[in-house]
Amino acid sequence: MGIPRLRAYAGPAFLSYGFRPFFFLGSLYAGLSILLWLPIYAGEFNAHSAFVPVDWHVHEMLFGYLPAIVTGFLLTAIPNWTGRLPVQGLPLLALVVLWLAGRIAVFFSADIGWEAAAVIDGSFLLAVATAAAREIVSGRNWRNLKVLLPLAVLACANSAFHIEAHLQGTSDVSRRLGMAAAIMLISLIGGRIIPSFTRNWLVRKNPGRLPVPFDRFDIASLAISAIALGAWTFAPGNSVSGMLMAVAAICQAWRLSRWAGERTLRDPLVLILHLAYAFVPIGLALVSASIFFPDAVPAAAGLHALGTGAVGSMTLAVMTRATLGHTGRELKAGKGTSFIFVVLLLAGSLRILAAFVPSDAVIDMAGAAWMAAFAGFLLIHGTALTTPKAR
Template sequence: MLSWMQQRLEVISGCAFRSFFLLSAAAAVLLIGLWLGFLHSGRGIAFGVAGPFAWHLHEMLWGLSLAALIGFLLTALPEFVKASEPPRRLIVLLALLWLAGRLAALTAGWLGYWPLLLLHWALLLLLCRWVLPPLWRDPRRRHRGFLWGLLLLCVLRLGLDQALLRGAPAMPWLHATLHLFMLLILLAHGRISLRIVNRHLDALQITERRFLPRPPLRHLATSLIALYALVQLLASLVPGLLSPALQGWLALAAAAALLNLLNDWRIGRELWQPHVILLFALPLCMAVGYGLLGFAQLGAGIALSAGWHWLGIAALGLSLLVVMSIAGRLHSGLDLDRRAWLPVAGLLLLGSVLARSLSTLGHDWLFWISLSACAWMLAFACWAVWLWPVLTRLRPGQQGC
């Protein structure tokens, strides 16, 4: 038994995507399970970061999303800029810091915020020390968006930390961090879609068409999301500075720009494979989220939380599911998994966000939130069941990652 566990740990700790994708999936199930337990009992995590609701969003972003981002960056960096593979000791140290951070976030009401701050900054600085230099030295500068994204993540962490220490509201900084993750998802989405869609075209021996995401459309979408995030953060920090109407129109502009990205996907029905469909759905889910935020801020009678949850459950959750599914198999030397579990998991996430949206109507809200949480947990449990055998053992004759 000990020998079996040791072999699995050696495989998992040897590759960043194995370690952090599994941590992210575990967090998606366990942290939402804790949140659901709190909602039903009123006890358990009320002593976390700035109260239970801020803890919930904090762990969605700085827990499971950050784990997936670390796994993606450390795995993709050697492909992006020909950097060296991260050593095992770096992966283990980052994983331990991440795990300690989850415990510190849960017990911040008892231990204070300093352990949480120190652990997250140790993790961020260590990650930056490994990732930023090769991205900066890349002569083609094609992937510098991840460099600026990681630096902005540090800036937002600094803003969140000073708010926590002063007792100021944490949600504005957490919402800004959610916007930043939307930008990082768009950066990764274009690169992954380019590879996966053209891979399907090659498999079908279709040579007359190529999928090529157009940079102007993506620059417009990212610019509008960034502008909306900045305006919303300023409006939250300085009440009365900027009108809700301005924020609402900017959110609708961002939604329109995201819908415009779908023009890149005129590629034919023969490419409607599970991975392609889910990649296509990502900007659509983002557009729905920003559209709902815009209409809510323009006084359409829609709850703001509906828009936030379309971004957090549908867009963020779907991106984690798709990226971890694709990268987990391809970097394990396997072909994409075309079994039915992946579209089923995607539908579970869609059901999760629909149930969460229904909870804003006020009727049996706890039932709908519980249903949403269960659908979310089941989606990532499906991922864990199908990817666990892939990520915990090397194929015969395979070396490295």
Template sequence: MGRRSRATAAVLGGEALRLFFPLAALHAAAWPLLWVAVYGFNLPLARTVPPSLWHGHEMLIGAFGAALLGFIFTAVPEWSNQDRPRGPILFVLAGLWGVGRLVGLLGADVLGGLGALVDLAWLGAIVVFLAFTAVRLRAWGLRGFLFWIGALWLSEAATRYGFLTGDLQLARTALWLSVLAFTAVLGLALARITPPITNRILDPDLRSTPFRPHPGRRNLGPILIAAAMVGTILGASAAVEGFLLIAAGAAYMDRSAEAFIGRAFFRSEVLALGGSSALAGAGLLLVGASRLALPIPELAGLHLLTMGGLGLGVLSVFAIAGKLHTGQALGLEAPVKGAFLLLVGGTLARVAAAFGLADPSLLPPLHLAGALMWAGAFLLWLQQYWPFLSSGAGLDVRTAPSEP
């Protein structure tokens, strides 16, 4: 490696988000385009596991998994006032994550065991890190993240077991549980991120805290997600699952009400964070309605939840944390606002395709348009933020921690 490459590697290894957010953005941009435009909804080496299951798994554990690595290993040290992991440990985790993505890239069933080992290893590292931090520092506020990422680890283990044994029903159920676990993590993350960001916007000098969220909204969404997961695990009827999902969706929709804070509502950061909750809630409502046998395709709700709710939440964290951790003030540039719009547009195109709201001959262009807009959103963010993330700007800056 040349001197410049070594310097860039040192910067990327200095903070988890500098390494994993760009990896997540690249994977989120590339995978849907490969899935739609190159593979044509197929995978070259998929034999036992249906390509659609590989696709869902790679979006969750691939793109959102890298975002989770960057978020936890950056935010938790900040919240608990401890040194952040850096250097070799981050590159080892990135290597494990990357091996899993190489297996998923081709849908290589024959290498499923290797993929399972590496993905469970880096997910397990997050769980161990959270548990160690919570116990050593008595940071009991991390219990929610520990519980839900532990649930994600168990869901991933069950998914991989279903892949390896050919138990596709188990794999589908476990992958759905992974979606719910990620949605609960989103709820916990928004509960921590939204108040301090909103207060920074309302009072840039941080002399007061004019925004104080309703305590009943803090964990209601994840609690109702837990109820829905219990229903799925216990084999509840489709109708019972539907009502539980509608309840959880209503909680996320209610959470988005916190975005209405006067004129500052129109700030892109506020709209993005509130929009993430709203899209996640709307997706849960649609999936719930589908389980109640209403004429709504479940695939539409699933994409609204994952592409819209989780996707916009991830991109919001990328944009906001990327600003604060590179020594910049809040306030997003026009290209980043455009990225938000592209992501929502791509989501709506995919939802429209699932609903069949176009002539059948237009469905392939709708899929392609959705993939292109989704990819463009993450690439626009990466183009804007890469110079700051890779240069080391603000590397020693610590943002104000949220409440414990």
């Protein structure tokens, strides 16, 4: 399934497809934001943000980095889904500038005012959701409209984050709502691409058991996860929320087991998708455990399993595969690519560990591993993102 034929385009390759600028700048920002966060966390540097330091960190991961990667994915996938031409050139540049403006506005929100920062920052996700909806509706690709729901929730959570942080002094409900939207995006998109890519590889390389096709169990798992995440968002300490999160964790783990991931050990590009998705049930289970056993399981463990683990690993896996596939490279993970997968999985694991063993050294190691992964992605795949497609 290839990207539709392009209209006449003579501009820079960097603006020929949405994945190019957003994967490049998103991965660059993923590393730079943590490079800034570590000294901010240590009290050695102050941002000019109206957010308290931890809110700036949470916001820029959930509403800065993640939307860039989701936008790159959607602007590349939607033309495949609909058969319509991709967004490119000046319209794509406008979206890139809007995203960059949001990052600058949030960082300097104490100087320009929280209202101005909220409007500038919030306009990006609104523009992306509008563009995606227009393309899907125009292409009459109704079945993919469901992807817009968690995207719309993410946009609402972003606006709520600014308001809540201003009124309450810090975010609470809105950060959980943003995380819930992120996990539902991963559940929807991951549930589509992981079994598909796994099936394609197994048929060619390792005949035998194949992933179970999408069925009612997947629908039930998504519904239960959405309900559980919604309950946790608005009642994070309630035992009912804890039970729902536990059930959701079991369903997501069972769902993952149906995709034959254990048969993909010889292909890191496929295996990483399964390992990244595993952080979803792990995170849900840790959140549930933190509700019932708060003295033994810190709430931060589940949050970082879902954030650093699931969001970080899944986005890097998708970026790598999409970059190789859409720039004419071989769909094969070399030693460098395998390395960045390993260090990002390590970053997620270390960040979970840091919740149980509070240690600046462990947090620093997790941050270093995260930065190494995204720096490695740029070093290995940056040229592919900025130059014409290989023949």
